[in-house]
Structures are given as structure tokens and as C-alpha cells.
Amino acid sequence: MFDDGPRPLVQVQDLRMYFPIFSGIFRRHTGDVKAVDGISFDIVEGETLGLVGESGCGKSTVGRALLRLYNITSGRVIIDGEDVASLGPEALRKKRPTMQMVFQDPQASLNPRMTLARIIGEPLNEHTDWSTARKLDRIYELMDAVGLNRRFANRYPHEFSGGQRQRIGIARALALNPKFIVCDEPIAALDVSIQAQVVNLLEDLQEKLGLTYLFISHDLSMVRHIADRVAVMYLGRIAELSPRDPLYAKPLHPYAEALLSAVNEPDPVRAANRRRIILTGDVPSPANPPKGCNFCTRCPKVFDRCRTEKPELREVETGRFVACHLFDDKPQAAGSTGASEANERNQQGVTQ
Amino acid sequence: MTDTSVIEAPRSQWRDIWDQFRTHKGAMLGLIVVGMLLTFVIIGPLFWRAEPILVDPDAAKMILGRNKPPTWDHPFGTDQVARDIMARLMLGGKVSLAVGFVAMAVAIFVGTLIGVLAGYFRRLDGPLMRLTDLFLSLPLLPLLLVLVFLYGQAMRNAFGINLGTFFIIVIGIGLTSWMQVARIVRGQVLALKEQEFVLAARSIGTGSTNIILRHVLPNVVSPVMIAATLGIANAIITESVLSFLGQGFQPDFPTWGSMLNYAYNNQTYPIQMIWPGVAISLTVLSVNYIGDGLRDALDPRIRGR
Numbered sequence: 001m002f003d004d005g006p007r008p009l010v011q012v013q014d015l016r017m018y019f020p021i022f023s024g025i026f027r028r029h030t031g032d033v034k035a036v037d038g039i040s041f042d043i044v045e046g047e048t049l050g051l052v053g054e055s056g057c058g059k060s061t062v063g064r065a066l067l068r069l070y071n072i073t074s075g076r077v078i079i080d081g082e083d084v085a086s087l088g089p090e091a092l093r094k095k096r097p098t099m100q101m102v103f104q105d106p107q108a109s110l111n112p113r114m115t116l117a118r119i120i121g122e123p124l125n126e127h128t129d130w131s132t133a134r135k136l137d138r139i140y141e142l143m144d145a146v147g148l149n150r151r152f153a154n155r156y157p158h159e160f161s162g163g164q165r166q167r168i169g170i171a172r173a174l175a176l177n178p179k180f181i182v183c184d185e186p187i188a189a190l191d192v193s194i195q196a197q198v199v200n201l202l203e204d205l206q207e208k209l210g211l212t213y214l215f216i217s218h219d220l221s222m223v224r225h226i227a228d229r230v231a232v233m234y235l236g237r238i239a240e241l242s243p244r245d246p247l248y249a250k251p252l253h254p255y256a257e258a259l260l261s262a263v264n265e266p267d268p269v270r271a272a273n274r275r276r277i278i279l280t281g282d283v284p285s286p287a288n289p290p291k292g293c294n295f296c297t298r299c300p301k302v303f304d305r306c307r308t309e310k311p312e313l314r315e316v317e318t319g320r321f322v323a324c325h326l327f328d329d330k331p332q333a334a335g336s337t338g339a340s341e342a343n344e345r346n347q348q349g350v351t352q
Numbered sequence: 353m354t355d356t357s358v359i360e361a362p363r364s365q366w367r368d369i370w371d372q373f374r375t376h377k378g379a380m381l382g383l384i385v386v387g388m389l390l391t392f393v394i395i396g397p398l399f400w401r402a403e404p405i406l407v408d409p410d411a412a413k414m415i416l417g418r419n420k421p422p423t424w425d426h427p428f429g430t431d432q433v434a435r436d437i438m439a440r441l442m443l444g445g446k447v448s449l450a451v452g453f454v455a456m457a458v459a460i461f462v463g464t465l466i467g468v469l470a471g472y473f474r475r476l477d478g479p480l481m482r483l484t485d486l487f488l489s490l491p492l493l494p495l496l497l498v499l500v501f502l503y504g505q506a507m508r509n510a511f512g513i514n515l516g517t518f519f520i521i522v523i524g525i526g527l528t529s530w531m532q533v534a535r536i537v538r539g540q541v542l543a544l545k546e547q548e549f550v551l552a553a554r555s556i557g558t559g560s561t562n563i564i565l566r567h568v569l570p571n572v573v574s575p576v577m578i579a580a581t582l583g584i585a586n587a588i589i590t591e592s593v594l595s596f597l598g599q600g601f602q603p604d605f606p607t608w609g610s611m612l613n614y615a616y617n618n619q620t621y622p623i624q625m626i627w628p629g630v631a632i633s634l635t636v637l638s639v640n641y642i643g644d645g646l647r648d649a650l651d652p653r654i655r656g657r
Contacts, residue, residue, distance in 0.1 A: 067555050096557030109548035113570045113652055115365070122566070123556045156652040172552070 008042035009180055009212045010066070015039050015075035017058070017065045021287060033287045035061040037236035037294075038075070040313065043180070048206065048213040050227030050244070052220060052259070056283065058236040059216045060104070063182040066214065067099050068092060079180055097127055097176035102202075104185040106165035110157040116143075116168055117153040123175040142171040145208075146201060163194035170201065174209070182214045187222060195219075199226055220263045224248055229319075232256040235294040236286055238313055241321040252322045254301045293325065301326060372649040379645020382638030389635060393445035402426070402436035404443040405604055419621050428627050432618065437611075441627055444606035447514075448588050449635065451522055451607070455587035458526025460533055460580050464572070467537025468564055472545055481538065484531050492528045493593065499524045500599040517601050521594060525587050533579045540572040574647045581643035585636040608632050 018032035035058045043049045051059050065072045068084050077084045080098050087095055100123075103109035110119055117139050124135045140150050146167040157165055166186060173181055183202065187195040199222060205211060217223050223230055224244060231241040232255065240253035251257040258277040265271040279298045290296050296306040305325050313323040373379055413434070420430040428437035470480035500520050508516035544550065545568065553563050592609015594600035601607055608628040615625035648654045 064551075069551060069555055093557045093559070096555065101552070101555045103548045103552055105548055109552045111549045111553075111567050111571075113650075114566075115652075122553065122558065126556055126558050126562070158653045169552075172556070176556075 006044040006046070009045040009080055010043040010214070011076070011078040012042070012062075012066065013040050013076040013078070015062070015065060015077060016073040017061050017070055018073045031287050032073075033285075034236050034289060035286055036065060037286075037289065039233075039236075039238045041231055041238065041241055043212055043214060045179075045212055046206070046210055047228040048215050048226055050223035050230040051214060051216045051233060052218060052223050052230060053233035054218065054259070054283065056286070057233045058286070059218075059233055060184050062233070063101065063184045063214060063216050067101055067182055069101075097123070098178055099180045099182070100173035100176070100178040101182045101184060102166070102169050102173050102186045105189050106162055106169050107157070107189070109169055110165060112157055115154050115156055116148070116160075119157070119168060120171045120175055123172060127176055138175070142174055145174065145205065146171045161194075162190050163197055166190060166194075166198050167201065170198075170205070174205065177209070178211070180212045180214070182216070184216050185218070186215075187217065187219065195222065202226065220260060224263075232259060235283060235289055237294050237323065238321070239295065239323055241313065243319050246317075246320060252316065252320060252327065253295075253324050254299050254326070255295045258300075293323075368652075369646075369649045372654075373645050376641075376645035376648055378641040379649075382641030382645070385634055385638040386642065389445065389449065389631065389638075393442050393449060396442040397439070400436075400439055400442065402439040404435060404439035404606060407433045407435065407604075419624075421623060429621075429623055431611075431624060432614075432621075437624065437627055440606040440611060441608070441631060444608045444611055444628065445631060447518065447601065447605075448591065448608040448632070451518065451525070451591045452584040452588040452635065454522045455525035455529070455591075456580055456583040458522060459529040459583050459587075460576060461530075462526060463530035463533025463579070464537050464569075464576060466530065467534040468541055468568065468572075470534070471538040471541025472560070472564060472568065477538075480534075484534050487528070488531045490528075496524045496528055496590070496594065497597060497599050499527075500594060504599065514601065514605065521591055521600055524594075525590050529583060529586060529590075533576060533583075536575045536579060537572050540575060541568055544568050544571050570650070573650050577643045577647045577650075581636075581640045584639050585632070588632055588635070 015036055016034070016038050017036040018034050020029050021031045021033060022028060023030045037058075039062065041049065051062060053059050061070070064070050066077055066079070066084070068077070068087070072085050075085060079095070082091075082095060084092070084095060084099070114122075117136070120139045120142055121135050124130060124138060128135070130138070139153065143150055143153065148164065148167050148171065152160070152164075157168065160168065166189075169186070186202070187198055190198060202213065202215075203226060206213060213226075215223060215226055227244050229241065229243050230247050232239045232247075232251075232253065234255045240247065240251065240256040242252070242256075247256065248260060251260050258279050261275065261277045265274050277300065279300075281298045284290055284294070284297055290307070292305070292307040292309050293299070293302075293311050296302050299306065303325070309325070311323045311325050311328070313321045314327070316322050316327040415434075418430060418432055418434045420426060420434075422429045426436045426438065428441065431437055431440065466480050466484065470477045470484075504517065504520045507520040510516060511519055550563060550567050553567055558566070588609055591600060591607060592613050595603070595607060595610040596613045601610065603610070608631050611628040612625060612632065615621065615628070619625070
């Protein structure tokens with residue numbers, strides 16, 4: 001290990017996840033839904049990477065593909081030094097404790113016929129040969145950690161509120177001391193007041209246990225609160241991957257700009273001056289994405305090159321990666337902080 | 353919360369289920385009735401020693417004692433050859449109940465197995481469901497008759513006349529009535545396996561066998577339970593049809609179904625029809641109630657209401 005900064009725990013290289021389409025009388029393979037179409041990113045140990053995008057852009061698929069809940073089409077997913085995408089069944093099973101998931105719907109992700117103790121204890125049953133008493137100790141410990149009363153151990157999921165159920169889901173994910181947790185819209189199904197509790201719980205646990213999160217969400221304000229870096233996805237590809245503050249201060253990719261302009265502004269004075277970018281048209285079908293940039297059909301700053309050539313994700317400023325032709329001819333000089341420059345190019349894009 | 357109430361250790365779920373089951377009045381009544389029927393057919397013959405099968409060799413006595421209404425000597429009366437009906441009910445009940453429960457168990461086992469495999473493993477879905485369709489399209493009674501005709505003798509040679517007949521009938525009925533269960537279970541499994549808790553189990557690293565046993569099967573219990581309770585009645589009746597057609601038990605060997613069948617064809621003495629009819633109805637009804645209670649008891653969402 002060279003001592004060059006924090007170690008990436010998760011490295012995703014050119015991940016593709018296509019779902020085949022079978023049609024016709026003979027159920028022939030006639031195409032693919034390109035849910036995830038070649039994305040790459042790293043997650044550093046202990047950081048939270050937010051993954052945002054509109055419905056159907058492939059966020060959840062990325063999360064599930066990372067944990068090999070789908071067999072990915074191509075690419076590499078290196079988690080803690082091992083390529084999860086190519087592990088055999090038994091090796092994968094041994095690897096599972098390192099990476100866990102918190103699901104979106106706390107109701108659907110808990111088996112209605114198992115008690116809380118059995119739900120949280122399931123990972124222990126699968127991966128340890130501990131005695132019943134030791135398992136029970138661990139279950140109580142986990143319940144304490146996520147703020148559930150120990151007396152709830154005998155209850156069933158339907159007896160809990162949404163927030164409590166999500167805590168059960170988190171406790172189950174924590175049972176095997178994972179390093180990496182994919183949070184697949186863990187707060188989307190919760191009330192706003194409960195959302196804050198759950199997010200704070202996730203943050204506390206991260207601090208205490210040194211967890212690494214991939215936080216998938218479409219709630220931009222919540223991502224701003226919890227994430228260190230944010231990846232904006234559009235139609236199966238990453239549009240922009242930037243540290244949180246610069247991204248929210250000045251998004252570079254036109255899609256990120258449009259998406260972030262939709263964030264509600266609590267201050268009424270500023271809200272009055274807010275300029276919303278309203279995109280026209282619909283998201284193209286992921287089965288038949290545009291030939292050029294995926295966003296070219298709706299981009300307000302589109303120009304000819306966008307329609308013919310897919311832009312690659314490249315670093316345009318320190319730590320900021322954008323997949324957009326607007327930034328292509330930018331010199332790759334190290335340390336250039338061309339905030340205003342970038343702005344000018346945006347202006348040029350508009351005049352096209 | 354600062355109270356230091358004792359934290360209960362996780363209870364065995366069977367205890368919870370029993371506690372809930374006890375609150376279901378119909379189910380408890382059904383359990384008692386089935387218990388009484390079982391006592392009647394198993395313990396009964398130890399105390400009631402009238403001859404159920406052999407006809408009295410004394411022809412005059414036999415003819416005088418035919419088709420008698422209930423008396424103290426014969427509480428349920430006598431049949432067309434002066435045999436005691438109560439003794440026949442006891443012996444017949446043993447066979448009928450055994451056929452009903454075992455055939456149902458075979459059908460449920462095969463049906464659930466095929467349904468789960470077809471629903472859970474995509475590759476098996478096509479072949480197994482086509483097999484199910486194939487079985488559904490067969491005329492079942494002729495199939496059953498052929499089955500018993502072809503293999504009945506071999507089974508009788510291997511296990512003795514009555515036990516051999518019992519096995520071939522149970523296997524025959526079981527193997528021709530699993531299809532509905534398989535279809536229901538497959539449908540349920542298809543829906544269940546897309547649920548997030550199954551995905552969660554996979555992300556934990558639970559193997560397919562454990563996912564099926566822990567997450568899928570407990571959630572398909574309800575429809576299976578209903579199919580099972582209905583299946584018992586069906587099995588009892590099918591057995592009587594087989595016996596009536598001469599491919600089941602020997603004509604003089606009583607079962608509830610064959611007693612009912614015989615009485616039904618000689619309607620001069622309707623009382624002879626009532627006894628086995630009541631016995632079959634009681635069994636089916638109480639098993640239905642037990643199934644109902646079990647289904648409720650197994651569902652934690654209903655439990656405790």
C-alpha cells in the first residue's frame with residue numbers, strides 16, 4: 001500500500017447491467033434494457049457516496065449489482081480487494097458479511113412471519129456457529145445500537161411503525177459487522193420527521209463503526225446532508241460525480257444543474273429568486289438510448305457533437321468528474337480552478 | 353422507559369401458534385371432534401367386540417337379524433347381512449381416516465414440492481408446469497383404475513391384502529390430486545420471490561434451500577392449508593369410488609365410503625346411510641375448522657386479535 005491518501009474500499013469499473021428483452025412467439029432475445037450502461041466510481045473507506053437521479057435511471061440497479069444481487073453483464077466491482085462480480089457461489093457467500101444492504105420499503109423487506117429476533121438473527125445463523133445465548137446477546141446489542149427496546153424481540157414486523165421497521169432493517173444489515181452498506185432509498189418510504197431520525201442513526205453508526213455507505217436517494221436535500229461526494233445518474237450513466245459542496249454550489253453538468261434547481265429552498269426570499277430549469281420531454285427508453293450523449297434529447301445546451309458521440313466521464317476540476325462535451329476542450333491543467341471559465345462555456349453552449 | 357421488567361427470551365414460535373390456535377373456538381371444537389373420531393375408531397374396537405367382516409354362518413339367525421334398527425345390542429343397527437354397523441364403522445373409519453390423511457399428505461407434499469421448484473427456479477418452471485398440465489388433462493378416475501389394476505397385485509403381494517391395497521390407493525390418490533396445489537403454490541412463490549425480504553435474505557448470503565424453507569414456505573401456508581382440508585374429503589370419497597368399482601378394498605371390507613355407497617344403492621334403510629355419512633361429514637367439517645384455525649394461528653398478523 002502506498003500512502004497516497006485514503007484507500008478506496010469499493011472500486012467500480014465500467015459496470016454494465018443489461019436486462020434482456022425477449023419478444024415474439026419464440027421469445028427471442030431482441031434487445032436489452034440498459035439499466036446501467038458503463039459506470040465507474042470509487043468509494044473511499046469511511047465516506048458516503050450519494051447516488052441521485054430520477055426514477056428509473058438505474059440507481060437501485062447499481063446498488064443491487066454492487067452486492068451481486070444481479071449477475072452483472074460486464075465490468076468489475078472490487079470491494080475490499082476482491083472482485084465481487086467474478087466470485088464463485090461459496091466465495092461470494094463468505095464475502096457477503098463485508099457488504100450489506102438497507103432496503104427501501106421497510107415493510108416489504110422484513111418477512112412478516114418472523115419475529116424481530118429471528119430477522120436480526122438470520123445473518124448470524126447463516127454465517128456463525130455461535131450458541132443460542134451468544135446470538136441472543138448479539139441481537140440485543142444490535143437492537144441497542146439502532147435504538148430498539150429489547151423487549152420488542154418477540155414482536156412481528158407488522159407491530160412496528162415505519163421508522164422502527166427501518167431500524168430493524170439496519171440492525172440486520174449491521175449484524176455481521178459489514179464494512180460497506182448500500183442504502184437503497186432507506187428513507188423514501190418514511191415520514192419526514194422519521195427520515196431525519198433514520199439518517200441521523202445512519203450517520204451515528206458510520207461514525208461509531210467506520211462504515212462506508214453508498215446512499216441511493218432521490219431526496220436531494222437529504223443527500224446533501226449525509227453524503228461526502230455525490231454522483232448524479234441519468235439513464236444508466238453517471239452525468240456528474242463531484243464533492244458535495246461544489247456540486248450543490250455550482251453543478252457543472254446541465255442535467256445536474258436542472259436536477260439541483262428542483263431542490264426546494266426554505267428561505268422564501270431566495271425561493272422567489274430561484275430559477276428552475278424545467279426540462280422538456282421524457283426520459284428516453286433505456287432499451288433504446290440516444291446514440292450520442294444520453295441527455296442530448298432534453299439538454300438545454302445541446303449541440304451537434306452531443307448527438308453523435310457519447311461523452312466520457314472525465315475530471316474537469318480537482319475531484320469533479322463530468323460527462324459532457326461542454327467541458328471537453330478544457331485543458332487538463334492540474335489545479336486549475338476555472339469556475340468562471342466553466343460558466344462561460346456554459347454560456348457558449350446555450351447559444352448553440 | 354426505566355422499568356426493569358424482565359425481558360422475555362425469544363419464545364418458540366410453536367408456542368405462539370398453539371396459544372393463538374386455542375383461542376379459535378371452531379378449531380378447538382374440530383380438534384375435539386377429530387380426537388373423538390380417532391378414539392372411536394382406534395380404541396373403540398378394544399371394547400366393542402362385534403364381528404365387523406364375517407357373516408354369521410348360521411343362516412337362519414343371519415336372515416332374522418338383517419337390517420335391524422338401532423337396539424341395545426346393536427347401537428347403530430345391523431346391515432344387510434346382519435353385521436353390527438358400529439363395529440363396521442370402527443374398522444371402516446380407521447381405513448377411511450388413514451386414507452384421507454395420508455393421501456392428502458402425499459398430494460400436498462408432491463404439490464408443494466413441484467410448485468415451489470417451478471416457482472423458485474426459473475429453469476424448472478416450464479417443464480414442471482407442463483407436467484402439471486399433462487396430469488390435469490388426464491382423465492383421473494380411469495388413470496387411477498389402471499394404476500391400481502397394474503400395480504395393485506404387486507403391492508398386495510408385498511404388503512398383504514389390506515395394507516397393500518391401502519398403499520396403492522393412497523399413492524394413487526396422492527399422485528392424481530397434487531396438481532391444484534402445485535399451481536396455487538407456484539403462483540404464490542412467483543409473487544413471493546420478488547419480495548424485498550427474499551432479496552434481503554439473498555444479500556445476507558442465505559442459500560436457496562434456506563430461503564425456501566424460511567421465507568417462502570411459511571408464506572404459502574394459507575392456500576396450502578385450504579387445499580389440504582378440502583383434499584381429505586376428496587380422498588375419502590375417491591377411495592369409496594375405487595372400492596365400489598372393485599379396484600379398492602375387498603367388498604366385504606368396510607370403509608366409510610363403501611358403506612355409504614352400498615346403503616345409498618339400497619335406500620330401503622336410510623339409517624344405514626346416515627351413519628357413515630355423518631362420520632365423513634364430521635371429519636371433513638372438523639378438519640376444515642382445524643385448517644382454518646391453523647391458518648390464522650400461523651399468520652402473525654392475525655395472531656393476537
